[in-house]
Amino acid sequence: MKTVQKRSMQDMWQDSWLTGGSDAWLESQYEAWLKNPSSLPLEWQDYFQKLSPDGDVSHDNVRNFFLQIPKMPRSVPSQNGDAHRVLQQEKLADLIAAYRSFGYLQASIDPLDLHRGPSHPALALSWHGFSSADLTTVFDTHSFAAPGRSSATLGEIHAALLKTYCGTIGIEYTHISSQAEVDWIQQRMESGWAGFTLSVDEKRRILDRLVVADGLEKYIGLKYVGQKRFSLEGGDSLIPMLDTIVTTGSERGVREIVIGMAHRGRLNVLVNILGKSPASIFAVFEGKEEHTDLSGDVKYHMGFSSDIQTANGPLHLALAFNPSHLEIIAPVVQGSVRSRQRRRKDTDHVQVMPIQIHGDAAFAGQGVVMETFNLSQTRWFTVGGSIHIVINNQVGFTISNPRDARSTRYCTDIARMVEAPVLHVNGNDPEAVCFAAKLAVDYRARFKKDIVLDLVCYRRHGHNEADEPTATQPVMYRVIRSLPTPAALYADKLVQEGVIDKDLESQLAKNYRDKLDTGNSVVPLANSNEVYQFAASWQPFENTDWKMAVQTGVPADRLKVLAQKLETLPPGFELQMQVKKMMEARQKMTEGEQPLNWGYAETLAYATLLEQGYPIRLCGQDACRGTFFHRHAVLHDQNTGAVYIPLSHLSDKQSQINLIDSLLSEEAVLAFEYGYASAEPNYLTMWEAQFGDFANGAQVVFDQFISSGEQKWGRLCGLVVNLPHGYEGQGPEHSSARLERWLQLCAQNNMQVCVPSTPAQVFHMLRRQMIRPWRKPLIVMTPKSLLRHPEAVSSLEELASGQFQNVIPETQTLNPADVRRVVLCSGKVYYDLLAKRSAQKQTDTAFIRLEQIYPFPEAELKNALAPYQQVKKIIWCQEEPMNQGAWNFVREPLSALLSPKQTLSYAGRAATAAPACGHYSVHQQEQTALVDQALTG
Numbered sequence: 001m002k003t004v005q006k007r008s009m010q011d012m013w014q015d016s017w018l019t020g021g022s023d024a025w026l027e028s029q030y031e032a033w034l035k036n037p038s039s040l041p042l043e044w045q046d047y048f049q050k051l052s053p054d055g056d057v058s059h060d061n062v063r064n065f066f067l068q069i070p071k072m073p074r075s076v077p078s079q080n081g082d083a084h085r086v087l088q089q090e091k092l093a094d095l096i097a098a099y100r101s102f103g104y105l106q107a108s109i110d111p112l113d114l115h116r117g118p119s120h121p122a123l124a125l126s127w128h129g130f131s132s133a134d135l136t137t138v139f140d141t142h143s144f145a146a147p148g149r150s151s152a153t154l155g156e157i158h159a160a161l162l163k164t165y166c167g168t169i170g171i172e173y174t175h176i177s178s179q180a181e182v183d184w185i186q187q188r189m190e191s192g193w194a195g196f197t198l199s200v201d202e203k204r205r206i207l208d209r210l211v212v213a214d215g216l217e218k219y220i221g222l223k224y225v226g227q228k229r230f231s232l233e234g235g236d237s238l239i240p241m242l243d244t245i246v247t248t249g250s251e252r253g254v255r256e257i258v259i260g261m262a263h264r265g266r267l268n269v270l271v272n273i274l275g276k277s278p279a280s281i282f283a284v285f286e287g288k289e290e291h292t293d294l295s296g297d298v299k300y301h302m303g304f305s306s307d308i309q310t311a312n313g314p315l316h317l318a319l320a321f322n323p324s325h326l327e328i329i330a331p332v333v334q335g336s337v338r339s340r341q342r343r344r345k346d347t348d349h350v351q352v353m354p355i356q357i358h359g360d361a362a363f364a365g366q367g368v369v370m371e372t373f374n375l376s377q378t379r380w381f382t383v384g385g386s387i388h389i390v391i392n393n394q395v396g397f398t399i400s401n402p403r404d405a406r407s408t409r410y411c412t413d414i415a416r417m418v419e420a421p422v423l424h425v426n427g428n429d430p431e432a433v434c435f436a437a438k439l440a441v442d443y444r445a446r447f448k449k450d451i452v453l454d455l456v457c458y459r460r461h462g463h464n465e466a467d468e469p470t471a472t473q474p475v476m477y478r479v480i481r482s483l484p485t486p487a488a489l490y491a492d493k494l495v496q497e498g499v500i501d502k503d504l505e506s507q508l509a510k511n512y513r514d515k516l517d518t519g520n521s522v523v524p525l526a527n528s529n530e531v532y533q534f535a536a537s538w539q540p541f542e543n544t545d546w547k548m549a550v551q552t553g554v555p556a557d558r559l560k561v562l563a564q565k566l567e568t569l570p571p572g573f574e575l576q577m578q579v580k581k582m583m584e585a586r587q588k589m590t591e592g593e594q595p596l597n598w599g600y601a602e603t604l605a606y607a608t609l610l611e612q613g614y615p616i617r618l619c620g621q622d623a624c625r626g627t628f629f630h631r632h633a634v635l636h637d638q639n640t641g642a643v644y645i646p647l648s649h650l651s652d653k654q655s656q657i658n659l660i661d662s663l664l665s666e667e668a669v670l671a672f673e674y675g676y677a678s679a680e681p682n683y684l685t686m687w688e689a690q691f692g693d694f695a696n697g698a699q700v701v702f703d704q705f706i707s708s709g710e711q712k713w714g715r716l717c718g719l720v721v722n723l724p725h726g727y728e729g730q731g732p733e734h735s736s737a738r739l740e741r742w743l744q745l746c747a748q749n750n751m752q753v754c755v756p757s758t759p760a761q762v763f764h765m766l767r768r769q770m771i772r773p774w775r776k777p778l779i780v781m782t783p784k785s786l787l788r789h790p791e792a793v794s795s796l797e798e799l800a801s802g803q804f805q806n807v808i809p810e811t812q813t814l815n816p817a818d819v820r821r822v823v824l825c826s827g828k829v830y831y832d833l834l835a836k837r838s839a840q841k842q843t844d845t846a847f848i849r850l851e852q853i854y855p856f857p858e859a860e861l862k863n864a865l866a867p868y869q870q871v872k873k874i875i876w877c878q879e880e881p882m883n884q885g886a887w888n889f890v891r892e893p894l895s896a897l898l899s900p901k902q903t904l905s906y907a908g909r910a911a912t913a914a915p916a917c918g919h920y921s922v923h924q925q926e927q928t929a930l931v932d933q934a935l936t937g
């Protein structure tokens, strides 16, 4: 390549690397670079730029020549026949490459034929210098020749390209950088799709699936007129698509599928894929469903699971409970799948497969889609690929103009970020739909990556059944109203092919209606002794009470043994200097030479749980080290970079711990952890925010799942959420974890909100979370400065005995008769109050710490207040502004505990818009003032 000499353009063309036997792919890259350098990644741009031809033949010469090629007369001098043949073959290679890369732009994927965009110039024969005279020229080709032949005319090849890449499937795959994947897909498309045929039985099966999809909607539409069901009609092919995925999946070893989907078509999937009994769905339409103590949810959000019978044995299907918030279910499903894969020891991600069903507007619009794709190939979050289906009905509520719905050409373009193949399929060609579905399952099985099926269809009615679509989409709906159903269209096709009788469609429809009338499941279900063996049992956690006492202490000698194991490193393991100091300090704590700090107690909590058989998954941004340098659960050898995790080296029988530095997402990562924890009651699953305030980026997960999932759907979950919180002058964003937000969400014992103030408290709190048979989310305000505060320490004995104290009464010996005020508080401010009281040698003020704010520990607080009956002033002190923190939550239940002679008052910052001020000096003045106010009020 580097030895191009000064020669004429024609010479150069004839024997330079442009025409000769160099690698076809490299050539195509070079050509792409010549046409448009910025179309290639920077490293390739750089590579070609540096690959400068010798002498005065520059890239510019080559580029100029190359760009002339399409315009050049194609009749190469006859005296050079070989050159002509090579040139023609090269032009053909360009043409084929163009169809592989851009054919999808011209594919016939829209059943409404409304939005066919501009095509690509390289799809025209003339772009490559071919004229109609060339159509009969014969070329060597295996891919596009008729079976048994190794050559075809240009006309035949062009027709095959159109059929393969511009038919009812438009496939995007040449953006994938793995040549193995590209080759695999190419082969599937060029031999598989081009020659795709189905047996008569398969065709009948597809027709039957279309008939049931349509039949259910019509049945409900007629029986329950105007009631919301978010009809699938127009996207009917979803049912044969899912049917194919389930069948093919079961052939490839899939034993469990978890589906995430929104409202559209959900009832149809429940009845026709999962086999939920139609009677139970009709009962909801009739208002006759069973009521429980829970507050419940609307019918198109409810989840369900079943065991269906396939030719390859039973297959467990689960449709995840779903809030209204579009797309947020995707990471929850991923987490659930990962948890189920772990339970089955399915490390190759074969047995459990996710299907994510999206709407076109939501897929393009919601940021969590991108976050979930970003999780998809990472070490601790991958599930070996998801099959994404977009029910692309080309309208989102009332938006249908793509120029308003997104800035990308396709609603699926976000998937290109993970180099997922995308198949746009015309929903009115159900055979193409099934071909694409099969390809998707095989691709995932082979490459363990995400793949997208863009089911291009339409929405026969309005957004819901009470909604009139022509008000905003008159033209689109004129077309839609003229379209026969997908079932009718396909039945016509099969009649024309002579595959079925004319009346088969109506017979199938009648049979289906008869089945619906019985109310029984319309899907063959697995027989009862074959059903799902891998379900987690939540039964021990049902109807239990948060007040039950559990012993969480661990004998001191056992703690010492574990601590010594945690402090033992592999020979020669070189710690970083500060980490070494931390480890030395921990050794002193074990020896009883120093009191225990936060990191020590927390680590021992994990060690004891692991030893007792509770696995742990702790995940967050920088969670392995700990944002505030206190945890160091994963150690790094300074010489070799090797990693050592002491918590994984306790004993051969211990449970597994996964310590995870997550990628920089709150919403998708927290949703994933919620999904994980919801599928596994005996796993201590923890998510840690970098600073507590960042949790609001995941607010949907708190509102829609963590706080309300049990009441809406009866789903228990023991997820722990660590939110660093405390006013230390770090400004408005890093002081507050917005304690008030979580408290506002608390009711019906839905979750716990704790603010532990000592290392022993965090030890017992974490252990209680697993040992007490009560699974509720635990929101923890975790400390920052307290991690190193000399007073925020505990003794080994405090870990060895006792339990988590929901309330910590006054710890110093005060004479209750001297006490004139009782200050109640939570968290770090206790230590500020303590310091001032000690400095002032004040004996007239008692402190009570509220360590669990919800469920409100009324009885324990009453006991703690009991010695101070004569005290008139009860003060709630907090460092958060008055409109924030716990004040508004605690004032009512606290007041209820006081005698008529006692008054409750507030000591703290005034109400403010921001959580904290931005100036350190102001912060200090405020902090001093609120402590003074509490101690003198």
Ligand SMILES: Cc1ncc(C[n+]2csc(CCOP(=O)(O)OP(=O)(O)O)c2C)c(N)n1
Binding pocket: 264, 324, 325, 326, 358, 359, 360, 361, 362, 363, 391, 393, 395, 396, 397, 459, 463
């Ligand atoms: C996060 C969120 N924002 C807004 C809505 C309200 N909403 C419900 S359905 C819908 C349109 C969704 O369009 P698309 O994703 O194309 O699905 P389709 O309803 O067409 O099947 C909207 C905006 C919602 N449910 N969730």
